[in-house]
Amino acid sequence: MTRPGEDRARPGVLPRGVCLLPFLLLAVGIVLDVGTPRDISAAACFSAAPIVAAALLSLRGTVLVGLAACAADLAVLAHHGLLTDRGAYSDWVSVATMAALAVVLNRVLHRRDMRLRSVSGIAAAVQHAVLPQPPPRIGALRIAARYEAAQTDAQLGGDLYAVQDTPYGVRCLIGDVRGKGMGAVEAVTVVLGAFRDGAHREPTLTGLAQWIEQTLLRELAQREGLDQVEDFTTAVLAEIPRPGDRVRLVNRGHPAPLLLLEGAVRPLEPSRPALPLGLAPLGTDSTPVDTVAFPQGAGLLLYTDGVTEARDMSGTFYDPVGRLTGQRLRGPDELLAVVVADVHRHTRGRIGDDMALLALTHTGPTRTTRTTRPS
Known part of the structure; x- marks a missing residue:
């Protein structure tokens, strides 16, 4: 032995x-x-x-x-x-x-x-503490998350995700802090802390985005480890109000989420581009909120640009829309497993950037007895 x-x-x-x-x-x-x-x-x-x-x-x-x-x-x-x-x-x-x-x-x-x-x-x-796994199910939603580091020994980076069950519905965040080293990790903790606090405070998704931005700007000004120019954050905020048949989205300069339904894959591009979090002083337009149907059986995939910027030996970028079209996946865990494995095949294991992925599927109401709350 x-x-x-x-x-x-x-x-x-x-x-x-x-x-x-x-x-x-x-x-x-x-x-x-x-x-x-x-x-x-x-x-x-x-x-x-x-x-x-x-x-x-x-x-x-x-x-x-x-x-x-x-x-x-x-x-x-x-x-x-x-x-x-x-x-x-x-x-x-x-x-x-x-x-x-x-x-x-x-x-x-x-x-x-x-x-x-x-x-x-x-x-x-530290990664498990900063990015804990979300609950596998909230109401009619099944949820899965995954973090893939570009380097085998590296466990922390600037990619982030979070899920909160709030009075306004299930709220999700996927994001990517621009910057490197401990400054990026520090910015991740700021963004996640602001999201977890604001998700229960702010009644609107626009207000939540502004809450996170104001917190980030305040910390950028106060912390020496954070760069006010480099450490901005691209992010998508998603809100699925009960009963879970629609999704509201706020996209702040991040790759568009994907809606998967019966083998079809639809990128949910924002109706109007918006600047990443932390760059509000450079723009004056309000952040648009886009609403799309989220029927039973549909899946929602949110991810960072480590997925779409993964290249094969010839330099071709990974295309999640084309690779997932026609596939009928049974749940969020299977969806993430398929995407991660496919990215590794596409790059032959040479991933150049960290990847954070968050998947939700609308499975319909649970069969457990529901307790009626007093109105």
Whole structure:
């Protein structure tokens, strides 16, 4: 039984076959030394094997490869009758030295891996705290959300989503903070906090957008980590009032949501463009609210531009409308799974930007007994 952090192979980001490389080097060294004249040495293979093992295997594996390399070099010397030749031992000393260095290197890499795992774990915990999963169902709506980081070890970025059940209906937010580093993460917390507070305060979707914008502008002016020019936020606010048969949308410079119904996919473009959140001082027009039907069986997909800006090897952007047209998906979880898997196929796993996705489907009223509230 292996100890924590002492797996037979180093963290499973590499195919298992790659971990056989040290043993392959040992085998090649033995074949070369045995099959060539005695004045030709393959000690370089024996020296390389433990160094490669240090990067790929655990401490135990590295020690075993190092011992095997020293033993193989001695066996080759015996095969050529050089055990009594003092000069031939220089190769063996080199192999033994590299084996010892490999053990030290393995420990250094192990400590680095542990630090990376700790940082990744903290980042994942922060992400779950900042972007908690929405409830799977609210009334007639089934809901699912997903966050895909562009880098494997990165768990936090500028993409965001949120869902709130309010007296005015179910309100949703999808957004993308422009900016990088901790400033973007800080802006995410500001936008999400403003949305969660304002969603219950503001009776209109326009008022909610203004609430978030005013909060963001105030924080931009007060916090040194936020840039008043760079850290604006593109966003879509959606409101589905009860009984859930229509959707109100406010789009602030964000990719248009998609309405899916019976295999058809319709982009819900805004009736009039609006500036992203945080850029209100640059414009004076009020934000339009667009209302569309949301019949039973329909799905709504909100996403950030990491989806539409994903490119294949030829540079072609991913087209969610064309890729989803004709597909009849049974629920929000299946919809997100299909989209994420399709983006990975389109890019061959080389995603250049984070993706946040939020999906809702109108399934009709639940069959549970409903309690009548006093009017």
